[in-house]
Amino acid sequence: MSNLERQAVPSLCGGRGFVVAEPVRELLSPRRVKLGESTEVRRLLPNLGRRMVGAWCFVDHYGPDDIADRSGMQVAPHPHLGLQTVSWLHDGEVLHRDSLGSLQTIRPHELGLMTSGRAISHSEESPRPHARYLHGAQLWVALPDAHRDAEPHFQHHADLPAVTAPGLTATVILGGLDGAASPGTTYTPIVGADLALASGAEARLPLDPDFEYAVLSMSGEAYVDGVPVLPGSMLYLGCGRTELPLRAGTDAGLMLLGGEPFEEELVMWWNFVGRSQQDIEEARKAWMEGDRFGEVHGYDGDRLPAPELPPVVLKPRGRVR
Structure with missing residues (x-):
């Protein structure tokens, strides 16, 4: 998945300074x-x-969108550096x-x-023909320094493990949860899970107190640690939790995201995760000159040009307490 904004703004992130060491309930609203x-x-x-x-x-988070008479997702070839992309769907292909x-x-x-x-490049599109509805999430995982120059690769796993309780099915997308482990390759202690809650269900999901967590609402009416979380919003939960209370007012879909x-x-800019201004400048130059990122064959259209770099020096920094 690409960040297609033409005025790409750098994000300076990482470090432990802004990590909340105790449980919190911080509701995050989306930007469209x-x-x-x-x-x-x-x-x-x-x-x-x-x-x-x-x-x-x-x-x-996107959808559910009715794309019966539309082209659906059409993201032209674009580059990525220093990260993993995770594609997760509830509807469509x-x-x-x-x-x-x-x-x-997928x-x-x-x-x-x-x-x-x-370095890698890819495209994403709704196939022709395609299902009527498109609904899903696209996520990135930052690679630690020891692995950010690793050989690029792609994995597809149709059969994923699940943890079940009355009224709850938790499919483990990445990392591990309650003894179940995804076959997807990871490079940091992490978890991603899809939570399907039946209407009226109440459950407590076991968590690792050393991880920080957030829950993204995909659909339905759900309460996370007593907080109503509407579809398209995300509740940040901090660290220090050993379990997470969940309750569903209707059938509901959530995504649990967490990790050390x-x-x-x-420094995160456009579709690159680096450590310095030089990393970003070199990656942008390579993409624009047709170097390093390879070529995507078969997509009907031109590849995406990189936006202009902002007129500021991109410096990495940690989260300040």
């Missing part, structure tokens, strides 16, 4: 962003005052192509995981 020709997303991370949750550094030659249709409750490492607070200081 146009994505491609016909898709509008609700951007939850980075957010004003909250840039990361563990290694999760970018969260977009997304056709993924990348510069490694991968060609994969369907609901299947994991599409792309590790950019030192990310210690390293980052």
Whole structure:
């Protein structure tokens, strides 16, 4: 998934200074962003005052959109650096192509995981023909310094483990939860899980007190630790929790995101996660000159040009207490 904003603003993030060491209930409202020709997303991370949750550094929620008579998602080839992309759907399909030659249709409750490492490019589109509705989330995970220059690769996992309780099914997308572990490759202690709650269900989800957590509402009426969380919003929960109370007023879908607070200081600009101004400048130059990121074959259209760099020096910094 690309950040398609033409006036891309740098995000300075990472470090432990702004991590809340105790449980909190901080409701994050989305910012609406146009994505491609016909898709509008609700951007939850980075957010004003909250840039990361563990290694999760970018969260977009979109849909459900009726695209029966539209082209749906159309995101032209674009680059990524220093991160993993996670594609997660509740409705519809997304056709993924990348510069490694991968060609994969991702369907609901299947994991599409792309590790950019030192450089990769990809496109995403609704296939032709496609389902009537499109609903999902696109997320990024920052790679730690030891792995940010790794070989790029793409993984698709249609069969994911689940944790169940009365009225609750928690599908483990990434990392581990209550003894169940996703087959997706991870590089930091992390968890991502899809929570399906039946109407009237009440459950307590076990958590790791060393992780910080947030919950994204995908659909329905749900209460997270007593707080109503509407679809398209996200509740930041801080650290220090051993369990999370959940209650559903209707059938509801949530995403649990968490991980150890990310210690390293980052610069995130456009579709790149780096450590310095030089990292970002070199990546942008390489993309614009057709170097380093490879080529995506088969997409019907031109690739995305990079926006202009802002007239400020991009310096990494931690979160200040």
